[in-house]
Amino acid sequence: MPDSMIEDTPLGLAVLGRPGFWPLAGAFRGELRGDGHHVAWSGFIGDEDDPVIAWKRTLELNKRLSQPGIPTGDRRRCLTVMWSRLDGLAGLEELVMVLAAHDSGGVAISAIGLSGLYGVHEGRLRAWVNAPHPLLGPKGLPEALPGALLADGAPKWLFGWDGSGLDPAGLPSELAFRSSGVHG
C-alpha cells in the first residue's frame, strides 16, 4: 500500500457500482461513531435483480450491524463483533462487504468478495490492496471470521471493487464517488 495515501482520520468506505442500469441495487453503507473510535462498512447484499427486494435486505443488514451500537474494545475486537452480528442473517451467500474499524492505534480492515481495494491518489483511484491478498476473498459470509489487516492509517476513502466491470485503477475520484453513490 502506498504510504502517500495514508491519513489518520476516520475513513470512508464505499463499493464501486456494478455494470448495468441499476448499478447500486443491493448496495449498503453505514457507520458507527464512538468515543475515540469509529466503525464503517459498505458492500452489496447479493446479486439481487429486484431493487426493491435488495433494498429491503440491505435495511435488515444495516439494522443488524448498527442497532446494538458501536462495539467496545480495540479495533480488532470491533471487527470481530461486527462480523458476528451477521450470524444467522439469511441470504448472505453472495455478500460483498468491506468493514473497517479505526481507533487511536490505527485501522483494522476486513473484507469478503472483493477483487481490490482502492484509495485516492492525486485525484485518481490507485490500488491500496492488490490481489492476491488474504483480504481479497470470495463472496459470501464464510464460516470462519474473515481475517483483518491492521495498519497505522488508511486513505481517507477506500473503494471496494467486486471484480465486475473494468478495473477501476486510474478512475478519477469524482467518478468513483458518483459510481459508489457517495454524494457531497
Next chain:
Amino acid sequence: MNEAWLAGDLSGVSLKEELGVLRRCVEEAVAQGRDVSHLIAAVIHTDPVAGADLVAGPRAIASEQVVQAAIPVLHLLEAVVPVSGLYGRLADLAPTLIATLILESAPRHSDASWWWRLSGRESVPGQTCLAVQLRKSPETTPLRALEFGYTAAVSAVAAQGNVYCLRAIHDDGNHESFVRSLSSALDSGCEEHLVAWTAAWRGPDVDSLFAAVARRLQSSDGAAALRNMARGLPLTLAALDGD
C-alpha cells in the same frame, strides 16, 4: 361529383392528365363532408407518385380527412417520397394528426431523428415518441427524449412514477426537477417503491434526498406512501413529521 371515383373506381382515368380534376373532386367531397378514403387509397395504389402529389404535394389539400385517408397506405408513399419530408408535410397539412402519424410510422422509423423531431410539434413536445419508445427501450428512451429537449414530456411521465424517466431526470443533473418529480409521483398515487429504485442507481444514501421530497409533498396520501417506504431513513421520517 364523380361517385365512382369516390367509391375508389378509377377505371379509365389517366392520373397524370386528370389529377387536377381529381383534386377538385376531393376538395368538393371534403367540403361536403363526404368520405374520400376510397378515392385517396385508389389513387395511391394506382400511382403512388400521383398519390403523393395529391395528398402531400405543393397543392395538397390541407385537410384532416385527406391525411387520415392516406394513413393506411403511407408505406406506398414512402417508396416514392423522402420520408422525413413526407411526414413533415402531412403534419403541416393536418396538425391534429401528428400523434397518429408518429404512431403509424413508429414501426419503421422510430430510430430516425426526424421521427423524434416530428413529435416536437405536439402540444407536449415529445410525448408520443416517448410513450411509444418507452415500452420498447425503457432504459434509453427518456435520455433520447431529453436530448431533443422534451423535458416536459419526460417530467410528466416521471411524475407518474416511471422509474426510467425519474432516473433520466436525475442523470440530466437537475436536482430540483428530480425532487419535484419524485414528490409529484408520490402525490399522484404511484405505487412503485421509489426509495428502493432510486437507491438502485443513486446509491444507498438517499435519506436527505427523500427528506427534501417529503417537504414538497402536497397530499396526505403522498406522505403516507413515502412513510411506508421510509424505513431506515430517519431524516425523511422526521421531515414527514414536520421536522
